[in-house]
Amino acid sequence: MCNTRGKVRNVTSAQLSSEISKKGAVWVDVLNPSREDLDFLEESLGIHGLALENCLEETPHPKFEPYGGHFFMTTQELHYNKGALIFNELDMILGPGLVISSLSGLWPRLV
Numbered sequence: 001m002c003n004t005r006g007k008v009r010n011v012t013s014a015q016l017s018s019e020i021s022k023k024g025a026v027w028v029d030v031l032n033p034s035r036e037d038l039d040f041l042e043e044s045l046g047i048h049g050l051a052l053e054n055c056l057e058e059t060p061h062p063k064f065e066p067y068g069g070h071f072f073m074t075t076q077e078l079h080y081n082k083g084a085l086i087f088n089e090l091d092m093i094l095g096p097g098l099v100i101s102s103l104s105g106l107w108p109r110l111v
Helices: 013-023 035-043 049-054
Strands: 002-004 008-010 027-032 063-067 070-081 084-095 096-102
Touching: 013 027, 013 035, 027 035, 035 049, 035 096, 049 063, 049 070, 049 084
Parallel strands: 027 096
Antiparallel strands: 002 008, 063 070, 070 084, 084 096
16 A cells, blocks of 8 residues: 555555655555565565564564664554553664554554
């Protein structure tokens, strides 16, 4: 999926690479990623497989690790909902002109 001017659409790996080269920077946001989502990002953008594997696993603590030309970062978000504390994980892969955010769990509406 690619969001361009407020419109979300499916894209091929060639289209995603084209968006990156045209704009110089891209932010890819993936909610509750599947293995197929992450395989697509690995093939399309050359992201290290272990960095993407981290997006599928729960990490109980903050983490920041280099993977080739990218960095993987994870942190936890905490909020209160209907009498319960809810923990969610935010994973990010950062590289030149690229941010990939991977959210898992039930995130509160921010707007």
